[in-house]
Amino acid sequence: MHPETLALRSTHFPDANVASVVPPLYLSTTYERDANYELSKGYLYTRADNPNRQQLESSLAVLEGGATAMAFASGQAATMAVFQSLKPGDHVIVPDDAYYGTPSLLQSIFADWGMSFSKVDTTNLAAVEESLRPETRLVWLETPSNPQLKITDIEAVANLARSRGALTVCDNTWSTPILQRPLDLGCDVVMHSTTKYLGGHSDVLGGALVFKQDDSFVQRVRLVQTLGGAVPSPFDCWLLSRGIKTLAVRVRQQSIHAQRLADFLSEHPAVEQVHYPGLPSHQGYFLAQRQMTMPGAMLSVQVKGGAEEALRFINKLQLFTKATSLGGVESLIEHRASVEGPESTTPANLLRVSVGLEHPDDLIGDLRQALSNL
Template sequence: MKPEEQYCDFSTQAVHGGRYLHGEHAHSAPIYATSTFTFDNAEQGMNRFAGNENGFIYSRFGNPTTAEAADAIAKLEAFGLKDEKGDPLELSALLHSSGQSAMVTMFLSNLKAGDKVLTHYSLYGGTHEFLFDFLPGLGIQSLITDFKKIEETENLLMQNPEIKIIHIESPANPTMDCTDLQAVVTLAKKFQVLVTVDNTFSTPYLQQPFRFGVDFVFHSTTKFLNGHGNTIGGVLIGKDKAFMKSIVNRIHKLLGGNSSPFDAFLLLQGLKTLPIRMEKHCSNAKIIAKFLSEHPAVSKVNFNGLPDHPDYVLSQRQMRHAGAVMSFELAAGLEGGRKFIDALRICVRAVSLGTADTLVSHPASMSHSGMKREDRIKSGITDGLIRMSVGLEDPNDLLQDLRQALSATI
């Protein structure tokens, strides 16, 4: 596709990806299983290292397979969006070995000792640990607020000029709380603060944070973007292309968090079916959430696709669908949760999310086990909370499994 051409629909962009030109006219992106790349002569090698000539040097620095996957995701996040000049938005992306690696690159590229990060309750456990246990050792402090309380957030920004980044998960893991991205970005611009978003749960098919003016987006590509649970990966996307290609790229190389070409190849295959997979994931999730909300063994369901969820209207406004992840409390508490998980026959007992099969986990003892209990409770992650990533199975089979598993808790 020529740069000036635009596809009519997101699904076409997903299928055609980055569309690099490949040797021998390969239809699919080859796996460039090489650690290094050759130079035609000494001058070419010097020019590439100096940045005066495009070309690959070493696969930790960049690789054709990983570059194509990164470009494909950047195009999905930018699809249909315009920049400040009214031209099609162009983004820059770097593929990483994990979502955690992409997140670390993002923070370390933008922060130094004395800076602060402002974030919210209910974050992925690994993000919470990095912000509150690791970064303080580098002299970087993190603060928590409720972004729904805009005045309180503004006061924190006024009182803490050291805040350089506002970091958001929306929907948040695992409570599914949503943040009004437009409202936060408007406030951040007033104080010249960057806004970063973990868009893993939504994918660009359901939500495009750059539409609201955020500065960086990252994903664990392990989840819905790949969709098949057979790789670990992450991607960092930024709208300041010069900054991405200089400072961010340098940090990425120095940390050594580059993706494997094999993982990038599998990711490219998953991206092609992203829209149709997300439609099925989301339609199944609506059915499951409604069932759970009406079951006597369930005391609470966190799913912003339910009309009584406090973020229902917001999620309808800034997302295509409510997503495919939910969490819920059982009336029988922690012991009931154990019985429920043990009784499952179709749903799979595993962490992670976004795979073709339905995954059920216990955040307090699994994904968020590294958090202090008091911090978990403040974030709404109780001892009895169950998280479910709804898969692509027939919903009737899932309902049958859930019905019999819930009966074990009564």
């Protein structure tokens, strides 16, 4: 079936009580036992499982083509569960351009647990191969990367990691399963910050992991999920399932808008560089065409000058909200280096843009007036 159909059908389950079309919300934290003190409906306690979470996890597995999925209270909680499932002495490879919270977890928390990690340009397969060690347990990918939208060859890296006995995890938050399916390209695990496109309305926090197969590593992660308890509430799961229903139409339309904006910005004299895999000038253009169905709705732009000019530009914008996060229906823009802090390696003149559902002509008009007289 097509993604639109999967998104709608996988988020619906029959309501045995009143046959409602919209799935009910199960707020109960605990469940009654029968006369034999058995869990007749299979539910014990909402930290362990809940009908709304079960529905969400099933839907995510279907959309990504995985065997099973787990929902978490945030994207960081999902990422942390993966690292918590490794062992002291294990080595992890992470991209040199990625969401800054991922290596921060490894540096600030897991280094003290005896784990090590290397930052690598994962677009360079030779560099990845050189960084693999006998103790490398996991290669973490993020493509397109955050915030410079580098494109990594998922299949090539996954094959290389597998040949060395390492797992491959891909953060698919920016692309969503509508635009890219890493499990089909050889990855073992897909991670999502469901806060972003899956929720789609900037009103719910969540994360998820989808696994290619249900094996011993999955059972270890599930133990972390259940015992650690960093799980989403039933209402959060209900909101995410509702967001998934419109995921395909939102992401595709936003991607069309992003392409329009990238084309405009790439030709503007006040712009130094546009990072968007839908531009032929992008280093990963042909690879993105091969492993993605569309280039996505995220782009980064470097205006001519430094941080001062970048901040002056965004302060002149009227239709873009200055805020962190992405994937909602509204267009957001942020000065990424300011968010990442003094150790950021992001160029000082780079602005990350999450393109929303406003009409692209209006967004381009706003960009044009803000870029004038920079």
